[in-house]
Amino acid sequence: MAAGIRKTTFDEFFDNRKALIYKYQKGDLTKKEFIEEHYFFIIRLNLRPFQRIDSFEKGIYNYQYHNAIAKYNTLRARDKKLLEKHPDLVREIENKVKYHYNKKDESIIRLLRYLDFENVEAYYIKSKSEYLNNRLIEIVLLDYEDVILHTINGGIVEELKREGVFEEVRKRSKIDNYVNKKY
Template sequence: MSYKIKESVFDQFFNNREALIQQFKKGDITKKEFIEEHYYFIQRLNLKPFKYRIDSFEKGIYNYQYYNMLAKYSYMKSKDSKLQQKHPQLVNKLQRDANYYYSKKDKTTLKLLEYLDFTNVEAYYIKVKSKGLKDKLFEIVLMDYDHFILHSVSSWLRDRLMEEGVFIEEKRKSLIDQYINEKY
C-alpha cells in the first residue's frame, strides 16, 4: 500500500510562485500576466494573511506576497484607461486599496525581518527606469533564502533598516532587474 503525502498550502504557494518566476524569466509570460496569475492563485488558495504573529519564514513571505499581489493588482487595474473613463470612483477606490495593501506589506516586511532578527539581510536603493520610483525604491535581500527579495519605498522601513545596520548607502542594479523595470 502506498500513501500519497498531501502537499501543504505553503508547498502549493511556493511551488506555484517558483513556476511563475521561471515562466517570467523564460519570457513565457509578461509582468502583467505574472501579477494576474499570482493574484488569481492566491485567491484560489483562499488563505487569508496571518494576522497576529509571524513565527515562521513561510508565514512572513506568504503575508508579504499576499499584500504585494493585492497592491500590484489593484494598482494595475486602476491604470486601465477604459475604467478611468467610465468609473473614476472605482479607480479612486482601487488606488486607495493599492496604497492600503502596500502599507500592510511594509508592516509585514518589518515583522518578517524582526522574526529573522535582521540576520543576513542586506538592503540598498536600486537603479530603476521609472522616474516616480527613482531614489525611492529599495531592495531587501534575504541572503539565507534563494529567490526571496523584497521591495519597498517606505521611508520608515528604510530608517529601521538603517538603525539595524543592514541598509547600504549605495545604489545597485536589482537582483531581479528585468522584472522591476518591466512596465505593466
C-alpha cells in the same frame, strides 16, 4: 510525490511562485500576465494573511498576498475605460492599492524583526522610473533562495540602518529585468 505525503498550502504556494517566476524568466509570461496569474492563484488559495508572524513562510506569504493584491489593483486602476466610466470606482481601487502596499510594508518589517535582521542586505536600486529612483530599496534575505523584497517606505529604511544592514549605495536589482519592466 510519494503516496501518503500531502502537500501543505505553503508547498503549493511556493511551488506555484517558483513556476511563475520560471515562466516569466523564460519569456512565457509578460509582467502583466505574471501579476495576474499570481493574484488569481492567491485568491484561489483562499488563505487570509496571518495575524502572527512566527515563521518565515507566514511572513513571506503575507508580503506576497498584499503585494499581489496591490499590483493587480494597480493594473485595474490604469484601465482607461474603467477610469472614463467609473472614476469613483477607480478612486476606491486606488485606496485599496495604498492599503495593501501599507500592509505589505508592515509585513516586511514584521518578517525582518522575526528574522532578527540576520543575513539581510538592503540598498537602493537603480530604477528607470524617475519616481522610484533613489527611493526603491531592495531587501535580500540571504538565507533563502530567491527571496527579494521591495519597498519605498522611509521608516523601513531607517530601521534597516539602525540594524546595520542598509548600504547607502545604488545597485542594479537582482531582478532588474522584472523591476524595471513596465506593466
